[in-house]
Amino acid sequence: MTDPNGLIRPGRPAPGFTLPATPDGREVGPGQFPGRPVVLAFYPADFTPVCGDQMALYQAAMPELERYDTVLLGISVDSVDSHQAFAESRGIRFPLLADVEPKGEVARRYGAYTPQEQAARALVVIDPAGTVAWSHLSPMDVNPGVDGILDVLDRLDADRQVAT
Template sequence: MAKTPETGLPAPGFTLSGIRLTGSGAGEGQSTVERADFTLAADPPPGRPLLLAFYPGDDTSVCTRQLCAYSSELEVFRSRETEVWAISPQDLESHEAFARKHDLRMPLLADPDRTVAKAYGITAPGIGLRRAVFLIGPDGTLRWKHVALLGASFQSVDALKERLDALQAG
């Protein structure tokens, strides 16, 4: 297993395909799906902070609670000018079904070969990948990370809000 990137250094760049629900509301047929490639460049121009949430699997109990919490509180992240992207090994069809079922509004990116998970040092034998959150500053520098030893819990929106406030405070 590769080592996780160090805080203070550039975050590994990547391009992954993903989906994002757009439209008026929850449920099948109520939302449309935007498919796009999402890129974190190795040398991004100044922009917005990015929260990468790696999760083991679509529609599993802890992952569902985590992503529903983040999605329902997207305004907390948006008010801090922060993008939220969720990444797991499942394909776009699985992501679309998961997003529609739970009305998830952040992009869900597919990493079926676990290439990005490996670059971030979070692959694990037997479980595929560890639940992890990486906060990347507007300059592309990794500012904070949390990699779970066990995937039974996740970083709360309140804990992430504190991290974002600290980042913005300097």
Template sequence: MLKRLVDKIPINKGAVKRGQKAPDFTLPDQDDNPVRLYDVLERGPVMVIFYPGDFTPVCTAQLCSYRDQYAAFRDFGLELLGISDDPVSKHQHFRTKQSLPFALLADPEHKVVDLYSGSSVFSSGRANRANYIIGKDATVLYAHVETISTMHRTSEDILVALGELKAAGKL
């Protein structure tokens, strides 16, 4: 019932959908090095993870879950990139404290956030929680934007999606 009501509230969910070509972007990582999506895609598929903020309970649980299953993601050839509007310095501290093996990209101006996941009142104006799996050819193979920021795709959800994509010959 609550989800049905929430789904009726207008939310900027971004414009990128499954089957479309993923727009390229360049953002600084936790060490202030520029990371370009299409450069990372040259090495294989990428999961871009949009999340509201470092050190928040749900975001920490989500990203640590992805950390714990990182080897399983890599078995599919998948690289991960986390994006929020937190600054580089906060990403650096969060990544180190949580021992995250993947880059965290800073988008304080919401240039990429608004294009992909959007934001809403439910994320306090911060990035909507979202996952995009992008194939090596830059095609969006999987797109999921959460309506409520306290929910997230688990590692198991993502691994099931990866298995389905692989079985369909898309990975």
């Protein structure tokens, strides 16, 4: 199910997938990280100002995300080669996944695809059990930042500590 904006709602099982991550054909998806929170950062396009700033911010926040044992995956409909050049230009070291074949299929499954045939600027946090814990759709020209992600990871960590 999706929310009124189309984005997948919290409480739903996260759709499984793998997407190309490297020129040699290695594929990556959230199912490869069982027991860990996964952040999906859907973004419209490589080499655009807001997307570049957003992904660079997430790279800068990686020490904090890693404190929660979190995996971050960037996803757009750009090619693996474009992602590689973009990552190198911005110092991005987390995987950027190419949702290209069929174009935008994963973004569609998460409700994060636009009529302009690109990924929306959307964030989805998947909890360690594979359930959507939080989702957020941001305006295309607004960097959603990292605070919402960290708030959810704090809550998931608190819930885990209570359960143990």
